[in-house]
Amino acid sequence: xxxxxxxxxxxxxxxxxxxxxxxxxxxxxxxxxxxxxxxxxxxxxxxxxxxxxxxxxxxxxxxxxxxxxxxxxxxxxxxxxxxxxxxxxxxxxxxxxxxxxxxxxxxxxxxxxxxxxxxxxxxxxxxxxxxxxxxxxxxxxxxxxxxxxxxxxxxxxxxxxxxxxxxxxxxxxxxxxxxxxxxxxxxxxxxxxxxxxxxxxxxxxxxxxxxxxxxxxxxxxxxxxxxxxxxxxxxxxxxxxxxxxxxxxxxxxxxxxxxxxxxxxxxxxxxxxxxxxxxxxxxxxxxxxxxxxxxxxxxxxxxxxxxxxxxxxxxxxxxxxxxxxxxxxxxxxxxxxxxxxxxxxxxxxxxxxxxxxxxxxxxxxxxxxxxxxxxxxxxxxxxxxxxxxxxxxxxxxxxxxxxxxxxxxxxxxxxxxxxxxxxxxxxxxxxxxxxxxxxxxxxxxxxxxxxxxxxxxxxxxxxxxxxxxxxxxxxxxxxxxxxxxxxxxxxxxxxxxxxxxxxxxxxxxxxxxxxxxxxxxxxxxxxxxxxxxxxxxxxxxxxxxxxxxxxxxxxxxxxxxxxxxxxxxxxxxxxxxxxxxxxxxxxxxxxxxxxxxxxxxxxxxxxxxxxxxxxxxxxxxxxxxxxxxxxxxxxxxxxxxxxxxxxxxxxxxxxxxxxxxxxxxxxxxxxxxxxxxxxxxxxxxxxxxxxxxxxxxxxxxxxxxxxxxxxxxxxxxxxxxxxxxxxxxxxxxxxxxxxxxx
Numbered sequence: 001x002x003x004x005x006x007x008x009x010x011x012x013x014x015x016x017x018x019x020x021x022x023x024x025x026x027x028x029x030x031x032x033x034x035x036x037x038x039x040x041x042x043x044x045x046x047x048x049x050x051x052x053x054x055x056x057x058x059x060x061x062x063x064x065x066x067x068x069x070x071x072x073x074x075x076x077x078x079x080x081x082x083x084x085x086x087x088x089x090x091x092x093x094x095x096x097x098x099x100x101x102x103x104x105x106x107x108x109x110x111x112x113x114x115x116x117x118x119x120x121x122x123x124x125x126x127x128x129x130x131x132x133x134x135x136x137x138x139x140x141x142x143x144x145x146x147x148x149x150x151x152x153x154x155x156x157x158x159x160x161x162x163x164x165x166x167x168x169x170x171x172x173x174x175x176x177x178x179x180x181x182x183x184x185x186x187x188x189x190x191x192x193x194x195x196x197x198x199x200x201x202x203x204x205x206x207x208x209x210x211x212x213x214x215x216x217x218x219x220x221x222x223x224x225x226x227x228x229x230x231x232x233x234x235x236x237x238x239x240x241x242x243x244x245x246x247x248x249x250x251x252x253x254x255x256x257x258x259x260x261x262x263x264x265x266x267x268x269x270x271x272x273x274x275x276x277x278x279x280x281x282x283x284x285x286x287x288x289x290x291x292x293x294x295x296x297x298x299x300x301x302x303x304x305x306x307x308x309x310x311x312x313x314x315x316x317x318x319x320x321x322x323x324x325x326x327x328x329x330x331x332x333x334x335x336x337x338x339x340x341x342x343x344x345x346x347x348x349x350x351x352x353x354x355x356x357x358x359x360x361x362x363x364x365x366x367x368x369x370x371x372x373x374x375x376x377x378x379x380x381x382x383x384x385x386x387x388x389x390x391x392x393x394x395x396x397x398x399x400x401x402x403x404x405x406x407x408x409x410x411x412x413x414x415x416x417x418x419x420x421x422x423x424x425x426x427x428x429x430x431x432x433x434x435x436x437x438x439x440x441x442x443x444x445x446x447x448x449x450x451x452x453x454x455x456x457x458x459x460x461x462x463x464x465x466x467x468x469x470x471x472x473x474x475x476x477x478x479x480x481x482x483x484x485x486x487x488x489x490x491x492x493x494x495x496x497x498x499x500x501x502x503x504x505x506x507x508x509x510x511x512x513x514x515x516x517x518x519x520x521x522x523x524x525x526x527x528x529x530x531x532x533x534x535x536x537x538x539x540x541x542x543x544x545x546x547x548x549x550x551x552x553x554x555x556x557x558x559x560x561x562x563x564x565x566x567x568x569x570x571x572x573x574x575x576x577x578x579x580x581x582x583x584x585x586x587x588x589x590x591x592x593x594x595x596x597x598x599x600x601x602x603x604x605x606x607x608x609x610x611x612x613x614x615x616x617x618x619x620x621x622x623x624x625x626x627x628x629x630x631x632x633x634x635x636x637x638x639x640x641x642x643x644x645x646x647x648x649x650x651x652x653x654x655x656x657x658x659x660x661x662x663x664x665x666x667x668x669x670x671x672x673x674x675x676x677x678x679x680x681x682x683x684x685x686x687x688x689x690x691x692x693x694x695x696x697x698x699x700x701x702x703x704x705x706x707x708x709x710x711x712x713x714x715x716x717x718x719x720x721x722x723x724x725x726x727x728x729x730x731x732x733x734x735x736x737x738x739x740x741x742x
Contacts, residue, residue, distance in 0.1 A: 011391045017199045028080035030424040034063055035113045037519075046071075058463045058518045059129040065106060069116035072127045075136060083124040083161035089194055089201075090121035090159040094129050097464040098312040099363040100371055101171045101558055102154040109174045109183050118184065122191040123158070130155075131361060131468060132516055135527050135576040138310050138587040144168040146212050158190065163584065164205035201510055213585045218570070218632035223623070225650055231636030231643045232264050232273055237274050238637070239303065244283030249304040253284060253297065255320035256596050260640040262327050263680050274331070274453035281328055284321075285340050288419035291375060296347035297321050298479040300364075307405065307421055311365035311372040311461075315352055318344050319474035326478075330678035341482055348475060349494060351463075357501030358467035358517065359475050367461040374461050376406055376417040378452070385454050386447050394447045397429050397440075398422065469506045469530035470595075471544050472498055476537030484544035484675040495541050502534060503553055511560055513736065525580050527597035528573050535605045539612075548664075548673065548694040551612065553696065558609060561602065562621060571628030572599050577729060590629040596641035597623055604645035611655050613699050647680075652719050653737060654682040657705045659725075660712035667712040673729045679736065 034040065047055045047066070055066040065072055073079035083090050093110075095102035109115040119125055128154065130137035137155070145151045149166045158167040167190065169326055175182035194201060210211055222341035222352040234740045235257060238246040245251045258277045265273040284290060287306030289298050297317050299308035322341045329337035352360045379400050381393035399405060408415040426444075430437040476495045481493035506514045506522055513526030513534065541547070564577040569587060574586040575598065590599045606622030609615070625633075626646055632639035643741050656674060660667035667686070674684055687702045696703045707713045707726060714732035716723045724736050 014590070015165055020502060020706070032067065034066060054127060058466070058521055059097075059132050059516075060462070060466060060518075061095060061102075061129040061131070064097060064103075064410040064462075065110060066126055068106065068110045069113050069120075070110045070125050071116075071120045072125050075126055075128050079124050079126050080161055080163065086124065088122065088124050088161075089166075089190070090161065090163075091119055091125045092128065092140065092157045092159055093126070094128045094130050094140065094155040094156075094157070094361075095153045096377065097462065098314070098364045099153045100310060100365050101152075103366060105171050105173075108191065109172070111491055112174055115174050115183050118187050122187050122194075131466070132524050132568050134529065135580065135587065136514075137582065138575050138589060139583045140165065140168070142587065143212050143584075144170070145209065147208065148213055152461060153462075160202060160205050162726050164202075164209050166201050166208065166582075175618065179310070181593065204469065206473045210573070211585050216250075218572075218588070218590075218628060220627050221630040221633040223646060223649060224633075227636050228264060228267070228647055228650070230641065230679050231260065232270065234635070234637035235261065235276065235640075236272060239281075241279075243306065244276075244280040245301075245306070250310075251300060251301040251304060251306065252288075252594065253280075253289070253321070254592075254640065255317075255324035255640040256466065256644065257637075258324040259327060259410055260643045262324075262331055262678070265331070266334055266678065266680065267647065277324075277328060278332070278334075281325060281337060281340070281407055285336070286425075287312075288421040288423040290340075290421075292420040293375070293377075293448055293455055294351075295343040296349060296351075297344065307419060308407075309372075309419075311375055313347075313363045314700050315348070315359055315361050315417065315468075316474050318348050319471070319478040320353075320595075322478035323481055327678060330485055330676070332485050338486060342486070342488075342694050345479065345482060345491060351493070354467055354501075356463070356467075356505065357497035358472050358505070359498060361464040361466050361468050361471060363463050366462035367459050371421075372406070374458055375503070377417070377420060378404065378416050382451065385451055390443065392453065393433075394444060394451075397426070397444060435453075437439065459481050466516045466581050467501070467506070468516050469502060469526055470515075472506075472532040473533030473535070473537035474528070476502075476534070477540040480540035480544040484540075487672060487676065492541075494547055495537070495544065497548065499538060499541055501536075501552075506530075511556060512564075513557070515559075519551070525577060527577075528561065528565050528575050528602065529595070531565065532573075532598040532601040532605060535561070535609075536601050539605060539608055542612075544675070546684070548698065551695075551698055553604075555609060555613070558605065558618070566621070567628070571624035573602050573625065590639060590642055592639050592641040597639075599629065600639065600641035600645055604641070604648060607645060607648050608654075608683055611653055612685060614701050643658060644680075652681065652738060654679070655685070655717040656682060656732070657685045657687055657702055657715040658687070658712060659687040659705050659707040661707070662686065664712065670714060670729050670732065671714045673733060675680055677733075682736070 034055060043051060043055060047053050050468050052068060052071055057063060057074055062074060068529040069511050079090065128136055140157045141151050141155060143157060143165045145157055152170045154171055156172060157664050159165055163689065167247050172186065173182045175184050180536040235246060240246065261273040261277050264270060289301045289303065289306045289309040291298065296313050299312045299314060299317060300310050302308045302310060322344050325337045325341040349357060365371045377400055379395050379402050382395050382400055386394055400418040400420060402416065404414045404416040404418045406417045406419055407413065420657045426436050426440055430440045467675065476498045479495035480489045482488060483495060505517050513530045514522040514554060515524035515530060534555050535554045538550045542550040567574055572588055574588050576586055592595045592600055596611055603622045603625040606618045610619035626649060632642045636643055658667060658670050671686060685695060685699055685702060687693065687705050689707065692703065705715045708727055711727040713725045713727050715733040716732055717727050725734050
């Protein structure tokens with residue numbers, strides 16, 4: 001490599017500087033709604049004098065930027081052809097609609113005429129919604145992390161007209177402060193480098209691309225139980241034994257960490273694994289990260305105490321939290337966990353459900369130009385709604401004090417507003433107030449409902465109402481798990497409606513998935529996560545309702561996923577399909593971050609589908625996926641959904657077939673006996689009466705597994721060995737004890 005090139009990269013990285021979180025939320029302006037679709041259709045191709053090209057897009061995030069004076073393009077050939085014709089770099093900005101610092105950078109720079117003029121003169125500017133194009137986001141996030149050592153959104157990457165990166169960063173203010181260069185200083189310097197040293201930039205971008213491609217290669221790994229123990233130990237080393245959760249502030253909840261720890265507890269009896277789960281779940285439910293008035297979890301806590309959240313609400317967080325709290329209830333039978341799961345689902349069904357059956361993506365943190373404004377309360381406001389006696393009680397229990405507990409962002413001082421939270425248990429409050437706990441709960445619930453009604457009249461945060469295939473797969477899984485565990489038909493009906501919507505509206509006539517649906521339009525090729533997460537949802541829906549059609553659809557989508565995403569040479573799955581747009585490289589990810597990775601979920605799906613159908617090729621594909629990622633074995637605590645799949649693979653696993661009349665009470669009772677329990681290593685099938693019901697075509701081994709003497713009959717198999725059939729529920733459940741097989 002030319003000795004000058006590393007210097008160029010270092011200079012550009014120096015210009016990026018450290019990330020500074022100090023922009024004022026008070027500077028934001030209220031958004032003006034876009035014109036109607038009919039009016040938009042009459043605009044010129046560039047959007048005309050009032051808009052840019054993003055006015056024609058369906059993404060709420062892109063529409064937020066449609067009035068920017070920046071001459072934004074959506075990602076596509078037109079932008080890069082223009083960059084080549086005008087000999088300009090591409091300014092790529094990636095974010096999402098509920099991203100707080102995306103809003104800040106927009107209001108500081110992209111809405112500013114001076115900054116926009118500079119950007120338009122120097123670059124061809126491209127905006128991408130990471131939730132619509134996770135394939136692009138994954139590739140350029142890999143670049144950003146490789147070049148800067150960290151990443152996040154907004155993500156800013158400068159590209160050559162051939163899409164190769166030569167500069168990367170995240171948030172940039174308009175003007176520099178605290179040692180960080182702003183756009184007004186940075187853009188002219190980069191434009192000068194492009195004019196005077198373009199050949200160096202092009203060589204550097206090619207070398208950066210090569211290095212990033214090489215950095216993503218994985219080595220094969222043996223599948224061993226020691227990895228599970230190491231994962232548990234790594235989590236224990238980061239566990240906050242005082243306040244729950246893992247690490248210091250900010251605290252990002254990762255529910256699949258808890259799902260893994262619950263499975264590890266079941267496998268080993270490890271008390272610390274269960275304590276980490278319970279302490280974390282209790283702390284989050286009591287804290288400000290949980291919306292105590294309207295339910296649902298905010299994105300993360302900015303402090304160690306779980307008090308002050310980043311206020312956005314994401315569908316995927318709700319889904320994963322529901323699964324963790326539901327599993328914890330199954331393990332402990334603590335009704336607080338069930339209540340939390342049901343409250344979160346109540347929020348999803350009330351505020352995120354689309355009339356067509358799917359679920360919207362998120363709610364913003366901001367309203368009226370300020371983060372959190374919708375959720376904060378003063379003591380005077382609470383008393384005005386509830387009256388003196390009930391208001392005093394509610395304010396006392398939920399720590400709504402005269403001085404407030406929320407720091408106003410611009411001044412850094414308390415301004416009398418509070419985030420409702422529970423610093424003590426209701427049992428403790430009941431004892432202090434000499435009240436029955438049940439009476440206290442009833443009074444607080446009545447007050448909460450009244451406050452929610454009043455809060456509903458406030459200006460709501462923006463809702464991102466696009467329906468994403470992958471996130472809908474997660475909420476389908478959550479609803480189905482809750483339906484099975486709690487025997488709640490409403491959740492099963494909602495899961496069915498969402499699945500039917502996805503299968504009808506987010507799939508083309510060839511059986512391939514789209515990424516998103518909004519305002520009647522499905523668009524963008526589905527990525528690995530869309531297939532893996534929707535298959536996960538369909539598996540859970542089948543396990544809850546035992547409807548063969550959902551297992552059939554799961555198998556069909558699994559086949560499409562293997563056909564178009566599989567890495568036949570090295571194992572695992574690529575993020576993008578083999579016929580998708582060609583990017584710098586085909587990304588392949590196993591890191592289980594805020595969301596589980598597509599590869600971890602795909603491996604787990606494949607193992608469960610193999611047990612449900614007896615198809616060994618599905619198990620082999622799952623084994624190759626688990627073996628393909630040496631990074632997961634080195635840092636298992638960062639790959640906890642991978643550990644869930646590995647735990648299932650190592651077994652022992654159980655296959656249970658309940659044969660009997662689907663409508664008969666004894667069949668339903670036997671199914672409920674299995675569904676209500678925490679059995680993460682078990683798959684369940686129901687074989688209705690008749691010679692060859694539809695399930696026998698998908699799972700041929702069920703053909704001869706018929707009911708005995710007209711009674712519901714359980715066939716229990718463990719690691720490919722089966723017990724004699726039984727009509728006794730207790731005996732069937734006893735077969736799940738590993739000791740009984742010795």
